[in-house]
Amino acid sequence: xxxxxxxxxxxxxxxxxxxxxxxxxxxxxxxxxxxxxxxxxxxxxxxxxxxxxxxxxxxxxxxxxxxxxxxxxxxxxxxxxxxxxxxxxxxxxxxxxxxxxxxxxxxxxxxxxxxxxxxxxxxxxxxxxxxxxxxxxxxxxxxxxxxxxxxxxxxxxxxxxxxxxxxxxxxxxxxxxxxxxxxxxxxxxxxxxxxxxxxxxxxxxxxxxxxxxxxxxxxxxxxxxxxxxxxxxxxxxxxxxxxxxxxxxxxxxxxxxx
Numbered sequence: 001x002x003x004x005x006x007x008x009x010x011x012x013x014x015x016x017x018x019x020x021x022x023x024x025x026x027x028x029x030x031x032x033x034x035x036x037x038x039x040x041x042x043x044x045x046x047x048x049x050x051x052x053x054x055x056x057x058x059x060x061x062x063x064x065x066x067x068x069x070x071x072x073x074x075x076x077x078x079x080x081x082x083x084x085x086x087x088x089x090x091x092x093x094x095x096x097x098x099x100x101x102x103x104x105x106x107x108x109x110x111x112x113x114x115x116x117x118x119x120x121x122x123x124x125x126x127x128x129x130x131x132x133x134x135x136x137x138x139x140x141x142x143x144x145x146x147x148x149x150x151x152x153x154x155x156x157x158x159x160x161x162x163x164x165x166x167x168x169x170x171x172x173x174x175x176x177x178x179x180x181x182x183x184x185x186x187x188x189x190x191x192x193x194x195x196x197x198x199x200x201x202x203x204x205x206x207x208x209x210x211x212x213x214x215x216x217x218x219x220x221x222x223x224x225x226x227x228x229x230x231x232x233x234x235x236x237x238x239x240x241x242x243x244x245x246x247x248x249x250x251x252x253x254x255x256x257x258x
Contacts, residue, residue, distance in 0.1 A: 012232065016235060016237065019237050019238070019241065020237050023237070023241055025240050025244070026240075026243075026244045026247060028247070028258070029078065030056060030065070030192065031065065031078035031079070031081055032078045032257075032258040033192040033193070033243075033247075034054060034056055034065055034076075034078070034081060034116075034192055035076050035077055035078040035080075035081065035257045035258060036246075036247050036250055036251070036254075036257060036258060037054055037118070037192055037195070037196040037199075038054055038067060038073040038074075038076035038257070039073065039074060039076065039250045039254040039257050040196060040200070040246045040247065040249070040250045041054070041073055041118070041120060041196070041199055041200070042072070042073035042074040043249070043250060044122075044199075044200050044203065044246075045122050045123055045124075045203060046073065046120040046121075046122045046199065046203065047072065047073055047074070048120065048121040048122070048126075048184075049072065050069065050070060050071070050072060050098070051100075051120075051121050051184075052073070052118075052119055052120035052121055052184070053066060053067070053097075053098045053100060053101050053104060053117070053118075053119050054066065054067060054073075054116075054117070054118050054119075054195075055101060055104045055116065055117050056115055056116040056117075056192055056195075057108065057115045057116070058083050060083075060091075062085060062086045063083055063084065063085050063086075063091060064083070064084060064104070064108065065081045065082070065083055065084075066081065066082060066084060066097050066098070066101055066104075067080075067081060067082075067098075068080060068081075068082055068095040068096070068097075069095070069096050069097055069098045069099070070095075074254075076257060077256060077257050077258070078257065078258050082094065082095050082097065084097045084101070086105045086108075086109070088101055088102065088105075099160045100119075100158075100159045100160055102159070102160060102161070102162060102164075102165055103119075103159055103164045103165035103168050103169075104117050104119070104165075105165060106162065106165025106166055106168065106169040107165070107168060107169045107172065107186075107188065109169070110169040110170070110172075111169065111172060111188065113190060114188040114189070114190070115189065115190055115191060115192075116188065116189045116190075116191060116192045116194070116195035116196075117186065117187070117188050117189075117195065118186070118187050118188075118189075118195045118196065118198070118199040119184065119185070119186040120184055120185060120199060121183070121184035121185075122184070122185070122203040122206075123203075124203055124204075124206040124207035124210055125179070125184055125185045125202060125203055125206045126183075126184060127206070127210060128179075128206040128209060128210055129179070129180060129181050129182055129183055129184060130182065132153060132181045132182065134149075134151040134179060135149050135151065135179040135202070135205055135206065135209065136209050136218050137149070137205060137221070137226070138209075138212070138218050138219060138220060138221050139205075139208055139221075140229055141201075141204070142201060142204060142205040142208065143221070143226050143229035143230045143232075143233060144197070144198065144201050144230055144233045144234055145176075145177055145198070145201055145202060145205055145230075146221070146226045146227060146229065146230040147175075147226075147227065147230065148175045148176050148177060148230065149175055149176075149177040149178065149179055149202070150171045150172055150173060150175045150177070150178045150179070151171075151178075151179050151181070152167065152168065152171050152178060152179070152180045152181060152183075153181050154181065155180070155181055155182035155183055159183075168180075168186060172186075172188065176188050176189065176194075176198060177198055177202055179202070185199070185202050185203070185206075187199050187202060189239075190236075191236065191239060191240075192243075193236075193239040193240050193242070193243035194234075194236070194239045196243055196246065197239050197242045197243060197246075200246070
């Protein structure tokens, strides 16, 4: 066994290089990825009627793609997405964006590294939000959010004004996610794949936390190991590999979306 004495860090680097070399990225457009994200998250329990928004930056400055208000995540298609400006006005004059998209514009304005935002009210996140406690990351699978999720303790009400946008964009800081008390979750990504994966992850983390809280006291993870796990699962290639799997799942029954 040639690698029996190889150090862990070296094995991790080698695995990442092998992943890039052997696993091909899926060939999809931005519109197709965004539509698939809607379908993926519907299948993963993020449905809450017409609540929730998924957006990504478009090619034109200060514009982004989003779903038409009135459609559920399970109805979104690549061709049916609309392009809007920062005042939520459709560039083609058709349909309208969810009025709550306004706080997305603030996140994009204040965080130029963000290219995709997912805001939803999935069941376990919504239930945990009612307890007004922060999200706790204490299990290996959810370490992608370790030290990477802000907490907004005070609910500012219906999210159609600029106030919540200012609040959330500041609360996000250098993190990729925000857990909103009495409300839901918001995750961001440099790519659509990253944001989709984090949205799935944060709901799973909330579910595990509720189960653990019902059974006993949650024990913390060792910081260095948790940070190592966070970095291991947060690479661009890992996000693309994960997303490709979720896309294959969704396409088995959602062939119409792309």
